[in-house]
Amino acid sequence: MESLKTRIEALTQEINTIVPATKEELEAYRIKYLGTKGLVKEVFGGMKDVAAENKKEAGQVLNAFKQFAEAHYEKYSHLQQGGNGNSKKIDLSLPGSNVPLGTRHPLRIVENKIVEIFERLGFGVAEGPEIEDDWHNFTSLNMPEDHTARDMQDTFYVSQNPDWLLRTHTSSVQARVLEEGNLPVRVICPGRVYRNETISARAHCFFHQCEGLYIDENVSFADLKQTLYAFVTEMFGEGTKVRFRPSYFPFTEPSAEMDISCTVCGGSGCSLCKHTGWVEILGCGMVHPDLLRNFNIDPEKYTGFAFGMGVERITQIRYQVNDLRLYSQNDVRFLKQFTVKT
Structure with a gap:
């Protein structure tokens, strides 16, 4: 169980350093971590070595890691439109759309x-x-x-x-x-x-x-x-x-x-x-x-x-x-x- 946690912590730190700038880099991230032979699936394979009494806790940790890896991919999903992403990049600093206000009856x-x-x-x-x-x-x-x-x-x-x-x-x-x-x-x-x-x-x-x-x-x-x-x-x-x-x-x-x-x-x-x-x-x-x-x-x-x-x-x-x-x-x-x- 401890070795599994250590492995997941290392991969989490590694993913946090990845900032895809192009469609190709985003696809490479997907293949490496989320593909059918990716690291996420590899880590899930370690579930068989976990003791029975720790399987519930291990399952929660693994699911949280999978969701984190998928969310990191979705964060840069706009790059799938092609190019280097600069023209389609979402500027989160822009003000949001005005929400129409209601009035009293x-x-x-x-x-x-x-x-x-x-x-x-x-x-x-x-x-x-x-x-x-x-x-x-x-x-x-x-x-x-x-x-x-x-x-x-x-x-x-x-x-x-x-x-x-x-x-x-x-x-x-x-x-x-x-x-x-x-x-x-x-x-x-x-x-x-x-x-x-x-x-x-x-x-x-x-x-x-x-x-x-x-x-x-x-x-x-x-x-x-x-x-x-x-x-x-x-x-x-x-x-x-x-x-x-x-x-x-x-x-x-x-x-x-x-x-x-x-x-x-x-x-x-x-x-x-x-x-x-x-x-x-x-x-x-x-x-x-x-x-x-x-x-x-x-x-x-x-x-x-x-x-x-x-x-x-x-x-x-x-x-x-x-x-x-x-x-x-x-x-x-x-x-x-x-x-x-x-």
Whole structure:
């Protein structure tokens, strides 16, 4: 065994000194070491003289040596093309080919922008599970058992005893934040939500929301409006007009929907704004006192506001993408148009 190792070490050193410069020199190396009567095969023939208990180790050493000798040959295989190899020599110092970089998904670009704006306004980011229980998704948010949102035609249920479901809004994250009892609260809750919808250009069974919640002493509707004015200015630019329309949500009172002047037509009328000059972007309102009581928060001492927007809706306004299905089809022709790396 020792004599075999010594022989292999000597041949390894010998091979390391060989630098073929022509096709003929490379072929001579192949014949001498890798041919049918070459030194590699000769060394393998010494296996018969190795003791039985050392044959496993010897086999590993021999295989490693054979691979080394073959790799040395492959290193200069470009010489097989003929000539002295100088014209075909690979310059390993040259820079490699540029690898095209991907970009973030358009929904992620917009979501990151929304979160960035609200973080500058003092909001933290809160996240929660996508599989949620009835209490956090419905009951605690003033949606009683007979509420239409609980219908199986609207909601994906995982099980019904007890009720577990794919969350229908990120308000469930707000419920979990309030459950912790750490006041004041100022959070933005981005995430994917699910509804039992027929997939079409204008609806999908899953989409993305960013919901906000602020609860503290002496919070007013004026605070809500100023926060959303600041968001609109950052997201859509100076000069974007805003209007609030009365609405209804179970977890806020009073409630409103907020529209902005159409960024495509400037208010003159187009297909995006349905020729009204206005585009709805979110719902909002003051947190309902009963919701605060559900989490043992005194509504006489604390007040707050909440709002929620669809990320797909904001993306549609920014990039004028009208088909929701494009966001989840992974079509590279569509995705490569979004070159923002943020």
